[in-house]
Every structure is written in structure tokens, then in C-alpha cells.
Amino acid sequence: MDILFASKLFNVVRRFQTGHSGNPLERHLILHPGAITVLPILDDGRVVLVKQYRIAVEKYLIELPAGTREPNEEPIITAGRELIEETGFTAGNIEPLTVFYSSPGILHEEMHLFLATDLKPGPSHLEDGEDIQVLLADWTEVRQKIFSGEIQDAKTLVGLLWYLAKTS
Numbered sequence: 001m002d003i004l005f006a007s008k009l010f011n012v013v014r015r016f017q018t019g020h021s022g023n024p025l026e027r028h029l030i031l032h033p034g035a036i037t038v039l040p041i042l043d044d045g046r047v048v049l050v051k052q053y054r055i056a057v058e059k060y061l062i063e064l065p066a067g068t069r070e071p072n073e074e075p076i077i078t079a080g081r082e083l084i085e086e087t088g089f090t091a092g093n094i095e096p097l098t099v100f101y102s103s104p105g106i107l108h109e110e111m112h113l114f115l116a117t118d119l120k121p122g123p124s125h126l127e128d129g130e131d132i133q134v135l136l137a138d139w140t141e142v143r144q145k146i147f148s149g150e151i152q153d154a155k156t157l158v159g160l161l162w163y164l165a166k167t168s
Contacts, residue, residue, distance in 0.1 A: 004028065009068060032109035036079045037066040037155045039097070039163055040089055040116040046136045047160070048087050048119070053131040062135065062145060063153045064160070066111075075112040083116055085125045087134050092118025098162060102154050113159050139164075 005012040010032045016024040040048035054061050067082035069075060079094050097113045126132055137145065142160055145151045151160070 009033075028106070030107045030109070032068070032107060033071065034069045034075065034110045034112070035066060036069065036075050036082060036112045036114060037064045037159050038079050038083050038091075038094070038114050038116050039064055039159045040083060040087065040091065040119055042119055042136070043117075046138050047142055048089060049135040049137055049142075049156075050086050051133045051135055052086075060131075061153045061156075062151050063156045066155055076114065079112070079114040079116065084122065085127065086130070086132055088122045088124035089116070089119040090122055091116035092120065097159075097166075100158055102158075111155055111158075113155075113162065115163070 002014040003011050004014055010030050013029050013031055015027050015029060017027055019025045042048065048065070049062050050065055051060050051062050053059070065083050065086040067078060067085070069078045076094055076096065080091060083089055083091055083094075094114050094116050097115050100111050100113065101107070102109060102111055124132070124134070142151075143164075146157065146160060151157060
């Protein structure tokens with residue numbers, strides 16, 4: 001494995017895979033430390049979402065709170081930290097729901113989905129460069145945003161639809 005690019009957040013590497021022909025095939029992959037996404041649900045049933053500017057797509061996206069794991073940080077710790085940082089809410093209860101890969105053809109990132117309940121409001125702690133607004137939506141609004149295409153973020157779609165399917 002050759003490291004082609006290294007950053008604080010991820011590495012781009014070259015690996016070789018043997019094809020059906022027996023020939024080595026060059027592949028470029030992004031190695032990532034892993035991330036979390038949190039489905040925060042208030043006592044009244046509303047979902048806490050964030051509207052965040054994403055420079056890669058040059059627009060605001062409606063998302064579940066999420067973030068990258070620090071080195072050797074347990075995913076549940078990341079979930080609590082990111083929930084506070086992005087929304088200001090502290091969760092009395094955080095439970096794991098599932099693990100998934102958002103783009104396994106090129107990205108090594110393992111995404112952990114958590115449910116956060118017993119939420120208490122407080123101040124957010126946005127990182128420099130984060131442009132985030134907190135949105136609260138009931139499940140009727142959530143469904144409308146999903147099926148109208150207003151929610152386009154993959155991790156958010158996975159989290160919301162997973163929860164809807166599991167609780168229906």
C-alpha cells in the first residue's frame with residue numbers, strides 16, 4: 001500500500017487487487033478513521049436536524065448531526081461529543097442502532113448510527129468553519145423532506161429511514 005496523500009482527516013492510498021485475469025489492478029482508496037451519525041429525538045418526538053453548508057457540493061444540506069472519530073475514540077463517545085458540538089443538546093441516553101459504509105467502492109469510512117434521547121438543551125460548540133443551524137422537525141415533516149428530495153445526505157437518509165422501518 002502506497003500513501004499518495006496524507007491529511008489530518010484521511011489518507012489516499014494505492015492498493016492492488018488481483019483481477020479475474022490474474023493481472024494486478026490499481027485501486028485508489030480513501031482511508032478514514034471512522035465516523036458517527038446521531039438520530040436525536042426530543043421527548044415530544046421531534047427530530048433534531050442540522051442545516052449545514054457543505055463545500056464539496058457548494059450548498060446547504062439537511063443532515064443528522066455527525067462527525068469523525070478521534071484516534072482510538074469509542075464511537076459512542078464521538079456521538080455524545082458531536083451532538084453537543086453541533087446542536088448544543090446533551091443526551092441522557094445514547095444507544096447504537098447499526099453500522100454502515102456510505103461509499104465502500106472508494107471510502108474505508110465505517111459509520112456508526114446512534115439514537116440519542118432524554119435530550120437537554122445547551123450551547124453548541126461549533127468548530128471553526130462549521131456553518132450549522134439547528135432544525136426541529138416532526139416525523140410528518142421528516143417524511144416530507146425525505147420524499148420531496150429536500151434531504152439528500154446519505155447518512156441522514158440511512159438513519160431516518162432505518163429508524164422509520166424499525167419502528168413501523
